[in-house]
Amino acid sequence: MKKIICFLSCIVFCLSCSDTDDYEAIFLENETIALEIPVGFPALNNAFYTNRPTKLGVELGKKLFSDKRFSANNTIACSSCHIQANAFADNNAKAIGIFARIGLRNTPPIQNMAFLNFYNWDGSKLQLEKQSIVPIITHEEMNSSIIEVIDKINVDKAYRDLFKKTFGDENITPERIYKSIAQFEYTLISANSKYDRVKRKENESFSVSEARGYQVFQEKCNSCHSTELFTDQSFRNIGFPLNTDSNEGGRGRVTGIEKDYMSFRVPTLRNIEVTAPYGSFGQFATLRQLLDYLDNGVILTDNLDPIFKENGNRIPLNEQEKIDLISFMKTLTDTHFLGGD
Amino acid sequence: MKNFKKYLLMPAILLAVVSCSNDDENPVANSVALKFNNTFDNTTIILGDAASTTASVKTSGAGQVHRFSELKYVISNIRLVKTDGTEVPYNVNNLDKGAVIVDQSKEASLNYVMSNIPVGEYAKIKFGLGVKQVLNALDQVKFPSFYAAAGANDTEMMWEWGTGYRFTKLEGFYGADNKQMSIHTGSTVEGNKGDATSYVQGVDAYRDITLELTAKAIVGKNPPKITIKADFNKLLSGTTAITLSTGTSGSSNATPNIHTALQMVKFVDNLGGNGTTDVKGMFSILAVEN
Numbered sequence: 001m002k003k004i005i006c007f008l009s010c011i012v013f014c015l016s017c018s019d020t021d022d023y024e025a026i027f028l029e030n031e032t033i034a035l036e037i038p039v040g041f042p043a044l045n046n047a048f049y050t051n052r053p054t055k056l057g058v059e060l061g062k063k064l065f066s067d068k069r070f071s072a073n074n075t076i077a078c079s080s081c082h083i084q085a086n087a088f089a090d091n092n093a094k095a096i097g098i099f100a101r102i103g104l105r106n107t108p109p110i111q112n113m114a115f116l117n118f119y120n121w122d123g124s125k126l127q128l129e130k131q132s133i134v135p136i137i138t139h140e141e142m143n144s145s146i147i148e149v150i151d152k153i154n155v156d157k158a159y160r161d162l163f164k165k166t167f168g169d170e171n172i173t174p175e176r177i178y179k180s181i182a183q184f185e186y187t188l189i190s191a192n193s194k195y196d197r198v199k200r201k202e203n204e205s206f207s208v209s210e211a212r213g214y215q216v217f218q219e220k221c222n223s224c225h226s227t228e229l230f231t232d233q234s235f236r237n238i239g240f241p242l243n244t245d246s247n248e249g250g251r252g253r254v255t256g257i258e259k260d261y262m263s264f265r266v267p268t269l270r271n272i273e274v275t276a277p278y279g280s281f282g283q284f285a286t287l288r289q290l291l292d293y294l295d296n297g298v299i300l301t302d303n304l305d306p307i308f309k310e311n312g313n314r315i316p317l318n319e320q321e322k323i324d325l326i327s328f329m330k331t332l333t334d335t336h337f338l339g340g341d
Numbered sequence: 342m343k344n345f346k347k348y349l350l351m352p353a354i355l356l357a358v359v360s361c362s363n364d365d366e367n368p369v370a371n372s373v374a375l376k377f378n379n380t381f382d383n384t385t386i387i388l389g390d391a392a393s394t395t396a397s398v399k400t401s402g403a404g405q406v407h408r409f410s411e412l413k414y415v416i417s418n419i420r421l422v423k424t425d426g427t428e429v430p431y432n433v434n435n436l437d438k439g440a441v442i443v444d445q446s447k448e449a450s451l452n453y454v455m456s457n458i459p460v461g462e463y464a465k466i467k468f469g470l471g472v473k474q475v476l477n478a479l480d481q482v483k484f485p486s487f488y489a490a491a492g493a494n495d496t497e498m499m500w501e502w503g504t505g506y507r508f509t510k511l512e513g514f515y516g517a518d519n520k521q522m523s524i525h526t527g528s529t530v531e532g533n534k535g536d537a538t539s540y541v542q543g544v545d546a547y548r549d550i551t552l553e554l555t556a557k558a559i560v561g562k563n564p565p566k567i568t569i570k571a572d573f574n575k576l577l578s579g580t581t582a583i584t585l586s587t588g589t590s591g592s593s594n595a596t597p598n599i600h601t602a603l604q605m606v607k608f609v610d611n612l613g614g615n616g617t618t619d620v621k622g623m624f625s626i627l628a629v630e631n
Contacts, residue, residue, distance in 0.1 A: 104502075124503060126531055126541060137479065137492075138501040145492070147481050174482060246523070246596035254503075254529045256544035256606055 030056040030166060035114070038191035039200070040228040044114050047127035053183040056166040061184025063162065064177060069152040070135075071098050071142035078135065078181070081107045084339045087271035088188065093282025097141040104140070104245055106282045109275050111337065112229055112268065114186040121264045121280050123235060124254045128182035133174075146174045190270050190337040191228070198331070206331065213328025216321045221269075223307060230269040230332070236305040237263040239298025239313060243281045250280070259303040273333045287329060291322045369460060373421065373558065374566040375453045377443050378627060379412055381574045388412060388445055391519040401577035403584040407522060411512035412445035412573065413498060414612075415491075417476070418469035418549070419455065424462045424557065431455045436476055436487035442498055443571075454564075463558040466567060470613035470622065471508030471547040477528055479504050500527045508546050509612060511576070515585050515595065522585060522595050524576070526609050544606060548613025551620045556629040568627040575623035579611030 032052045037044075064070070066079040081095050082088040088110035095103035105121050119125040125134070135141040136149060150172050153159045160170040167176055197204040206214060217225075226232045235251040242248075242262060252261035264280045272278075277285045284290040297314040298304070304313065317325070379386050381399040388409055389396020396408045417440035419431040432439025444450040471477075479499060481488040491498040491506055498507045511524040530543035558565040577583045585595040594604040614622035 120502075123542070124529065130504070133479070133504055134502060137499070137504075145481055145488075147485070254544075255542055256529070 030054045033058060033187065035187065035189065038189065038196070038228065041112070041191070042115050042227055042229065045117055045127065047129055047182070048114050048186060051129060051179050051182055051186075053186050054166065056162065057180050057183040058187050060162045060166050061180035061182070063159075064153075064181050065184055067153065070144060070149050072144045072148065073098060074152075076142050078132075081141075082110050086274045087111050087190065087334075087338060089275045091276060093277050095141065097135075097138070098143045101140040101143075103138070104243070104247055105280050106277070109268070109271060110185055111188050111190040111270060113188060115229055117233055118235075118265055122249075122251045122254050123265055128185055129175075129178045132178050132181045146177070149177070150174070188337075190334040192336050193270065193334040194331040195328075196334075207327065209324045209327040210331050212320075213324035213326070214331075216317070216325050217328055220315055220317070220321075221325075224266045225269050231266040233265060235260060235263040235265055237261070237301060237303050238305050238308055239300065240279050240293075241283045241299070245281075248281075261303060262301070263303070269329055270332045271334055271338065273330045274338060287326050288322065291317055291325060295322070368562055370457045371460065371560050371562070372454050372456045372564040373458045373463075373560060374564060375416075375419075375455065375466075376566060376568040377416075377451045377453070377571060378568055379443070379445050379451075379571045379573060382572060383570075386412065386445060386573060391514045399574055401574075401584075402582045403577065405515050405577065405585055406517065407513060407515035407577065407585070409445070409511060409513035409573070411510060413496065413507075413511075414443050414509040414571075415471055415498065415506060416441050416443055416453070416468050417472050418467075420467040421455075421458060421463045421558070422465035422467065424464045427461075428467070429459060429461075429463075431458070434476065436472065436484040440472065440487055442490055442496060444496065458560050460560045463554065463560065463565075465551060465553055466558075466569075466626075467549065467551045469547055469549055470624075471526070471528065472506050473547050474528060474530055474533070474545065477505040477547070479506070500525070503527060503529045505529070508609075511573075520585075520587050520595065524595070524608055526605055526612075546605065546609045548609060548616055548622060549620065550613060550622060550624050552624055552626050554629050555626045556631075558629050559631045563631055566628075566630045568629075570625050570627045572623045572625070573612075575611050576608060577611075579623065580615070580619060581607050581611055583607055583611065 032054050035053065064078075065082075066077045068074045068077045068080070070077055076098050081090050081092075081097070083090050086109070089107045092107065094105060095107045097103055108121060113119070113128055117126065119128060119131045120134070125131040133146060136144050136146060154172050159172065163172050163176060164170045166180065194204060198206055224232055224234065224236065237250065248262070250260065250262040250264050252258070252263065254260070272287065276287070277283070278287065278290050284293065294315040295317040297312070298308055300309075300313050308314065381397050384397060386397045386409060387395055388411065390410045393408070396410075398406055398408050400406050417436060418433045419439060420433065421429045421431065423429065441453045442450060443453075476484075479488065490496060498510060500507050505527050507525050507527045509524070509526045511522070513522045514520065515522045526546045528544060528546045530545040531541040532539040552569070554567065558567055577585070583594065586593050587595045594608075610619070610622070612622050614620050
């Protein structure tokens with residue numbers, strides 16, 4: 001008897017749903033993407049598990065990412081500064097936004113974000129879903145607001161359809177926008193450089209100079225540029241020339257801790273060949289200039305990183321080592337990730 | 342004829358008075374007005390730029406003359422406490438209905454009227470300087486009015502990079518040569534600062550203020566008015582004496598890089614107390630009018 005009741009109620013349920021069968025079918029099609037986690041990569045950010053990339057979510061996020069209506073005057077999209085060929089960074093010293101306004105810092109690349117626990121140079125954001133609102137409202141970036149954005153894209157039927165397919169109904173909400181963009185960013189994984197192929201023994205090997213550079217890297221660089229992400233995600237003041245903008249304080253402006261003053265997240269070295277200039281506000285035009293600076297000695301401050309303090313405020317590098325290090329760093333370029341062949 | 346008209350009118354007036362009298366004599370609620378008086382000691386501050394001859398000028402304990410050209414702060418989470426200890430919250434979870442940006446340049450913002458406060462005798466007022474963390478998220482959908490007010494070009498009470506509101510924004514000049522002074526405070530905290538399991542990082546710049554009223558505020562047929570003094574002499578000469586310095590080092594504090602290190606917290610504590618031994622900061626009650 002129980003079974004029969006159950007069966008009947010199932011039928012009723014099915015019938016009552018039949019109107020929305022089409023949408024159910026489409027919604028079911030929106031399966032989660034199985035991301036391939038590269039060998040040796042660290043654990044995923046916890047936020048990933050509550051916003052797993054789906055096929056349609058990523059498609060939607062990608063579309064939003066390149067939509068210029070995110071800026072007040074429809075001129076700047078996320079992709080205006082986060083350019084794929086530059087590992088989703090650009091070649092400006094400081095980011096340039098709406099009305100050619102110049103921002104505070106160098107545009108960070110967007111790659112392997114799913115594995116990071118801190119976002120932005122100062123680690124102010126801990127989840128990608130909470131990051132994308134920042135450029136939308138920042139005066140020097142897009143100078144808009146999320147409701148302004150929603151009002152603009154809401155008139156676009158293609159968007160309403162995509163939101164419906166992705167989330168079940170047409171409602172364009174801030175949370176759905178943030179989630180979609182994050183989902184797209186989660187899929188931007190770079191782990192197919194020459195370095196990776198050498199590591200995986202895929203019939204490639206380092207040149208003599210690259211191999212020497214890898215040695216130097218292991219001796220002098222990878223205590224900070226560690227793990228397969230080439231960053232240990234710590235915040236350090238390594239005595240780079242200071243950004244004198246009064247809004248800059250590095251990590252210190254987030255934590256309120258004195259030792260974090262002008263400390264920045266150790267940047268990844270992946271695809272570094274295409275993300276010049278270097279430093280939190282593009283202090284160095286070339287890798288060579290940056291290495292020369294480390295070799296000549298950095299600015300000594302109270303909170304200078306201990307590794308520098310203990311080594312005379314410098315990383316000594318001879319001419320050959322510099323050449324070899326640069327050769328090695330170029331093996332971290334992932335042509336496929338950058339949209340090449 | 343003239344007199345006759347008067348007689349006709351009389352009952353109408355009487356009727357009107359009578360019909361209203363029930364409500365007037367036994368209201369269940371009334372409004373309470375808050376008046377903010379921003380001062381240097383006991384003198385209301387007059388804003389002005391470096392060249393102004395009318396601007397209020399104050400010399401700090403450390404001997405630095407200073408003046409304000411802009412003075413703004415957020416008051417939210419207002420609670421009135423009855424003489425029996427009952428706390429009456431006023432839209433404490435709604436920034437649109439329960440928060441105000443006090444702006445010295447806008448007279449209207451100095452008078453905040455809270456409506457529909459239950460009748461009774463009140464002995465204390467509590468409020469927050471800033472926005473408590475759970476609401477401090479620049480949520481335009483939830484609180485469109487407050488978001489718009491804070492984001493207005495002449496207000497600029499948003500901290501975009503931290504996706505929170507500015508709690509105080511003080512612009513002005515200091516020293517004999519009128520160097521720029523720009524002091525902003527706001528929270529960057531992620532997780533609950535008091536709870537080690539959820540606390541992640543950042544500074545909590547919200548301060549909860551408690552003030553004993555100098556006389557009972559009686560909400561009845563009259564709406565009481567509470568005048569609150571905010572003595573900005575406390576900024577530099579409060580619990581911690583602060584000497585302003587301009588520059589780009591971690592100890593420079595006269596420009597917004599006071600967001601760094603512990604510099605901001607010193608200002609926050611001077612203005613809003615430290616939350617434990619000092620729950621008044623710069624605030625005090627000037628008058629209660631019933």
